[in-house]
Amino acid sequence: MTENQVASSFSFKIFERIKPDEYFRRFIEENVRPDGRALHTFRPTSIRQGAITTANGSAMVRIGGTTVVCGIKAEVAEPRVDRPKDGFLVPNVELSPICSANFRPGPPSEQAQVNAEIINQVLINCDIVDLSELCIDEGKAVWSLYADIVCINYDGNILDASFLALLCALKDLSLPTAEVLPSSIVQANSSMMIKPLKLRRLPISSTFCIFANPKVTLSDPTDSEENLSKETVSIILDTDGKILYVHKSGGAMCDAEMMKSCFSRANERAAELNELIERTSSQ
Amino acid sequence: MVREAEPSLNEKQFVLRALKDGLRTDGRRPYDFRSIQISFLSEYGHVQIQLGRTRVTRVSAKVTAEVVRPRPDKPTEGLLLFNTEISPMASPAFEIGRPSEEEVLISRTIEKALRRSRAVDTEGLCIVAGEKVWSIRVDLHFFDHEGNLVDCASIAAITALLHFRRPDVTVIGEEVTIHPMDQRNPVPLSVHHIPICVSFSFFADGELLVVDPSIIEEQIREGDMTIAMNIHKEICALSKAGGIPLEMDQIIRCSKIATTKTAEITELIQKALADDKAQRQSK
């Protein structure tokens, strides 16, 4: 390697550090992203179901450099007074310093809480699971599922990854058959395992971010892309093409035409992931 | 974080010099309470209290009720909860999630004056012993801090509790029916007595005292004391946390002042409640 080449390979790293937006803009002008992807491609995605053997259901998902593990722990709980049949499904997203230096130890960050809440609201409002399937004995005992979604490596687009991990973990979930004895003790029979929850629809999340200059839409942003753009669009679709959730905020660049193109990209992505999930669960 | 600006030496001197002549910077005499404005919002148990006319201390209280399971150690008692977290709206010096000493003292005083003095009959909130009780919660919203939040908050809380109506219930055997507000007249809470907090600030080694301190008086005071008293001249709570030592005579003098202030304020509250009742009936 000549001295000149060494200098230039250093200088592009320096360039990226001191003028990240300009560095990025030059890539985008050539219709390519710094990691070599086209603007509309998602990163390679892989799923491993049953990654944690001690959990009642689990899955590990990788989207490019973002790795997320979801483990579901089932506990017996007393139902709410006003909903005696319904069990609980409590999603929790954890973004600890282990996955990125951007996160501090301590109470959950805003991003973690917001993602958990989005997942929770979609689960409640979009008719995905029927919580009465978690009933053991009406008014006395129900299953409470704690879905802990832990990010191990953070490289952007945490919502898509955590949603996918939760879905695959729910598909993997198996619970022992249980009954309430007359002494009001719940007895679980772990030799008879059942798959209690049926997913009524398969929600697939796709996230995009929008750059102002030049005006482009990027699918599946990485961490550095997320930091450079403030405007993001998240779309959750089911496999029949119904929309479950759309969130767009952070800027004023996006119009109806851009939303339409995001919808069609999200549709393609949903079909692609649906196939991947089918393949993983049939293995 | 935003800190409260310290009053300057000149301001301090000005206030103290005026006090020595028996005058206060807002035109009151030392033993005068600011004018109290009570306004009721459309829902039962939602009250806003204003102390003063222009630079006001403003607190609103909202009472809500829900049916919950009682605590196992007190199966026949309903719950009474207070939420006294002060938002930065009242003053930018208050921080969310990190209560200042002032905030802790305010919430303790309210708790002692209203809950521990058994102002509200919690046994009357029982529906089915050990199964279902009413949980009454009082949320205090602090809008403007111009001194003496604690008195304002206590007046707001007790007025809201007096104004509140909960839905009627009938119990037949194990069956509990909660009647919606529009089908059967809602019932008021049974309130045993009306504790009112009256706060004092002391200056010049305890020789000078003022009732209902304004914010500048709170900032330069040497000591403070809050007496919660009801119309039967019973002291429900007395809080004197730190500050200069007081002579016994001074405390007796304060409690005498508190007696008259309590009588005045109680009368005011009852008049406002009666006016509101008449207005609601005429609708």
Add this chain to the structure above:
Amino acid sequence: MKRSDGRTEPSQLRAFAASQSLLNRADGSAKFSFGESTVIASVVGPAEVKIRDEKMDEATVEVIVRPAVGFPSTKDKLLERALRQTVEPTILAGMMPRTLIQIVVQIVQEDGNMLSTAVNAISLAMLDAGLPMNSLAAAVSAIIDQEGNLLLDPNSKELENASSVHTFAFDNTTSYNLLLSHCIGTYSQEQYLDCLDACKHASERVHSFIRTAVEKRIEKEYQQLQSS
């Protein structure tokens, strides 16, 4: 068609009400209501910022949501982030580097549409605080009910019967750019675009209401100034 609160048109909004400068400790404050849904917002800033939140080239915007009942939950965190990301692009934050703009939202009464009510209240409060801004956000909500009807500005009773809930915010530039879209439920792309369109038209009404409210207030202040 008759709606549960007596409105006759699906596109009818409830009565707006707004008042500005009602708090004295904040730099700017406003109350906004859609019918019974009422929110008070206060703005403090530019003020001193914590070192770890400090941004070298612009102001840090912080939104705190205080629920009407109980302690703030993750639901309020989601509301906080949505509100912050909606109003942030309208503030000229670059003019106030290394400072804090703190917005506190107190929900007074809930009857549906808290997100859109809060956006409008914050816009008015920011105007009252005199922050440098490039435009003004206004928001409107809509639902698609179980029968497939599009209803604007739903109340809590109508929300129970909703198959999807949509909230959109637009700025008041000539092109009415989309600032926020928060839509949850089950719906098709056509329904989404219908809601987008309906809310865009309705937000123009909110914008003109805000304009009249501010105009009236300034006129009154001017008259007071002249008479004194």
